[in-house]
Amino acid sequence: MASILNSLSKISKKDIVLSVRDIKKIFIEGGQPLKVLRGGGFDLYRGEIVALVGQSGSGKSTLLQCIGLLDKPTSGDVFINGLPIDKMNEDTRTMLRRQKIGFVYQKHNLLSDFTALENVELPMLANGVDSETACNRATKLLRSANVAHRACHFPGEMSGGEQQRTAIARALANNPEILLADEPTGSLDPENAITVFDLLLSLVRKNNMSLLFVTHDMNLAKRADRIITIKDGIVK
Numbered sequence: 001m002a003s004i005l006n007s008l009s010k011i012s013k014k015d016i017v018l019s020v021r022d023i024k025k026i027f028i029e030g031g032q033p034l035k036v037l038r039g040g041g042f043d044l045y046r047g048e049i050v051a052l053v054g055q056s057g058s059g060k061s062t063l064l065q066c067i068g069l070l071d072k073p074t075s076g077d078v079f080i081n082g083l084p085i086d087k088m089n090e091d092t093r094t095m096l097r098r099q100k101i102g103f104v105y106q107k108h109n110l111l112s113d114f115t116a117l118e119n120v121e122l123p124m125l126a127n128g129v130d131s132e133t134a135c136n137r138a139t140k141l142l143r144s145a146n147v148a149h150r151a152c153h154f155p156g157e158m159s160g161g162e163q164q165r166t167a168i169a170r171a172l173a174n175n176p177e178i179l180l181a182d183e184p185t186g187s188l189d190p191e192n193a194i195t196v197f198d199l200l201l202s203l204v205r206k207n208n209m210s211l212l213f214v215t216h217d218m219n220l221a222k223r224a225d226r227i228i229t230i231k232d233g234i235v236k
Helices: 002-008 060-067 090-100 116-126 131-144 160-171 190-206
Strands: 016-029 032-040 042-045 049-053 075-080 101-104 178-182 210-214 226-231
Touching: 016 060, 016 210, 032 060, 042 210, 049 060, 049 190, 060 178, 060 210, 090 101, 101 160, 116 131, 116 160, 131 160, 160 190, 190 210
Parallel strands: 049 210, 049 226, 101 178, 178 210
Antiparallel strands: 016 032, 016 042, 016 075
């Protein structure tokens, strides 16, 4: 496991950090196959921001789940920095997900019984970071997300925009190389949506991360470096 994770860090700025090839995902519903992903693929480069668009039910969220190692494709290949994830055991997949991939969801998914600071600390603590280092980095991340004043507040005491900015800070906790965002502004009003999206792009650019985000808003999609489309389950 250690050798795999070490090799992941030895990549140059222009390298491909994510590759998807002929990806397919079939679910069984009522005894019948439901083909959600039907093939296609793409590459994602370090520092690149890519929008993923398509009609509702086209397979966008399923694709993110497979890329983010939260689910496994039925067939096809996903490579993280050139390494096939289907060759990894579950422990390695879990470690890779924790260290190399960050997630931002449509709803913030913050833990309601923990403060903003604690929510951002938790991913680092799960990775074995000592509590003092985790606290210091979490504080800096909340500051960069413009919610440092909410560090000791619980999610229920925060506005929707503050919750989502905290969720972005949490996604960056372990300094991931790849950030996956599923409709990151979908639950916000237009004004807060722009503010949160501006913040997301700014932090991704600043940290030279790769961002793949799902959106139905073509105005947001056009701000990406590139747009990928899913139609009838095929990634184009």
